[in-house]
Structures are given as structure tokens and as C-alpha cells.
Amino acid sequence: MPATVIDGKLQSERVAERVKTLASELNLQTGKKPGLAVVLVGDDAASQVYVGAKTRKAAECGFHSVQHTLPSDTTEDQLAELVDQLNADPTIHGILVQLPLPDGINAPRIIQSISAEKDVDGFHFLNVGMVGVGEFANAFVPCTPAGAMLLIEQIHGRDLSGLNAVVVGRSNIVGKPMANLLIAHNATVTVAHSRTKDLPGTVRQADIVVAAVGRPHLVKGDWLKPGATVIDVGINRVPAPDKGENKFRLVGDVDYAEAAQVAGAITPVPGGVGPMTISLLMANTLVSAYREAGLPKPSFSLDK
Numbered sequence: 001m002p003a004t005v006i007d008g009k010l011q012s013e014r015v016a017e018r019v020k021t022l023a024s025e026l027n028l029q030t031g032k033k034p035g036l037a038v039v040l041v042g043d044d045a046a047s048q049v050y051v052g053a054k055t056r057k058a059a060e061c062g063f064h065s066v067q068h069t070l071p072s073d074t075t076e077d078q079l080a081e082l083v084d085q086l087n088a089d090p091t092i093h094g095i096l097v098q099l100p101l102p103d104g105i106n107a108p109r110i111i112q113s114i115s116a117e118k119d120v121d122g123f124h125f126l127n128v129g130m131v132g133v134g135e136f137a138n139a140f141v142p143c144t145p146a147g148a149m150l151l152i153e154q155i156h157g158r159d160l161s162g163l164n165a166v167v168v169g170r171s172n173i174v175g176k177p178m179a180n181l182l183i184a185h186n187a188t189v190t191v192a193h194s195r196t197k198d199l200p201g202t203v204r205q206a207d208i209v210v211a212a213v214g215r216p217h218l219v220k221g222d223w224l225k226p227g228a229t230v231i232d233v234g235i236n237r238v239p240a241p242d243k244g245e246n247k248f249r250l251v252g253d254v255d256y257a258e259a260a261q262v263a264g265a266i267t268p269v270p271g272g273v274g275p276m277t278i279s280l281l282m283a284n285t286l287v288s289a290y291r292e293a294g295l296p297k298p299s300f301s302l303d304k
């Protein structure tokens, strides 16, 4: 039987609707709006798409939404100065510097200069550390793994006791926080990567596979345990000559056509984890604004 398709677009709209409602309640209670500042440096085409989507979504959610677009010859010091200004701006509750940054800018320095209280990407060491030790009450969890976790919850609920999860990829932004979230939900977790011996055999042990390596169609159908849940985080642009000259299509890290014949549930690309990333950014910004207003932290667990 073909796999259930996990509709990330639909689930992301549900998260965004809740954010919108909670933003309007905040505004009624305090007269304030959650404020999100998105910073784009340079002219990377994909980054322009993502930043545009974030700025628009923030406005749709009723936020104070600001986009700073800087030229690719911006210096590290100029960017650091903008971050300092945003750190000090009381109308801004979330700051996001879009990655990747152009060569010549020390991305870790810039990311760590964002105040941990406004780090809605969850990349600051303080947030990374809190997620690492399972101290979620005060942490911002990175948006992509947080979104992937909500999709997993749709299939398995919140308690993953007894389930094996394999995360393919060990990036700081997705692989490592994803593994921490799965552990926090009681899954038995393996993190696999390019140096893993017998990657197909390792993935075949998994009830839940999260693929986050940035290699188009790496995970094949015959790598999967029948019935497994497959969460594809990869968003790869590959040439699509059938669509015309210089055209491309988006594909995941999983060979979807093959995997959908074996998996129990699977996220598509596009329309899977990607849209969740944007809605979870809104959720983190809202949480930051609630925290600043001294209000209890809202939850974003999705009921089925």
C-alpha cells in the first residue's frame, strides 16, 4: 500500500493560524505586536525566496515585520552593528540572519552576537545547550527540527518509546538538534552520516528516518523498513531539462517514488518540512514576545 503523505503545508498553516490568534490576543492584552527582523546579506536566489516567505508570513500573522536587505559587499562589522541595533530595539522580539552568509563574513561570530533571548533560529550556544540537556522551557528550538518533530507527532504521537529513529546527517542546524528532540521524546536514536559503515543497513533499522544531508535522492526505497515514517528535510535544486533550458526542480534527500512504495508515511519535497520551518519561526517569535510580556509560554503541539 502506498505511504500516507504527510502534508507539511497543511500542518504549517495550522501552526500559523494558532500564531495569528495568539498574536492578536497579545495585542489585545498589551497593545504590543510580536516583532521579527529578518536580515539577508547578498543575492543568493534561494535565500531571497526564503526571506521573502518569512517576511510575508510574519505580516500575515499580524507581526511587526522588518526585512533588512544588505549588499554582498557588506562587511562583518557593518552586519554586527545592525545585529547590535536589533538586539537593543524593544519592538523586535526575534532576529534572524539568513544563512548562508557571503564568504568573508564569519557566520558563527554574527550568529553568536544575536541576543539569546531574540535568537528565534535557536542557533545561539545558550539555546543549543538548553536543547542538548533537554531544558526546553526556556530554549528556542531550531525551526526545521521543531517542525519535523510536529510532523512525526502527527503519525506517532508525542511518546516515541520503543521506536528506533535514524537521523541521516549531523549538522548543527538540523541533524544534532533533531537527534536531541527525538531522544527527548523517548526514541532510541542513531545519528548516521557520510562516514557511517553500512548506511543502508543502518537506515533499515529505523521506524522513523529523518534525512538531512543535502544529497539528492540519497535514501533509496530498499534502504527502508516497510512501514517506516520518512521525514525528508533535504531541499535540493536539480536540473530539469524536461521543463526547459536552465530549469530546475526541487527534490529531497529521499528517492520519493521508491520510498513511497515502502514507507508507512512520508513527507514530500516541496510541501513537507520546508513550510514547517517558516511557521515554527513565527511560533518562536511569538513565544519570545509572550516571554517579554511576562505571559505564560504557549504550546504548539498539534492535535490530529
Ligand SMILES: Nc1nc2c(c(=O)[nH]1)N[C@@H](CN(C=O)c1ccc(C(=O)N[C@@H](CCC(=O)O)C(=O)O)cc1)CN2
Pocket: 046, 049, 050, 096, 097, 098, 099, 100, 121, 143, 144, 235, 250, 269, 270, 271, 272, 273, 274, 275, 276, 277, 278
Ligand atoms: N537563518 C536561517 N537560515 C537558514 C535556515 C534557517 O532555519 N535559518 N534554513 C534553511 C533555509 N530555510 C529557511 O531559512 C528554508 C528552506 C526551505 C523552505 C521551504 O518552505 N521550502 C519549500 C520550497 C520553497 C522553494 O520553492 O524553494 C518546500 O519545501 O515546500 C523554507 C525555509 C537555510 N538557511
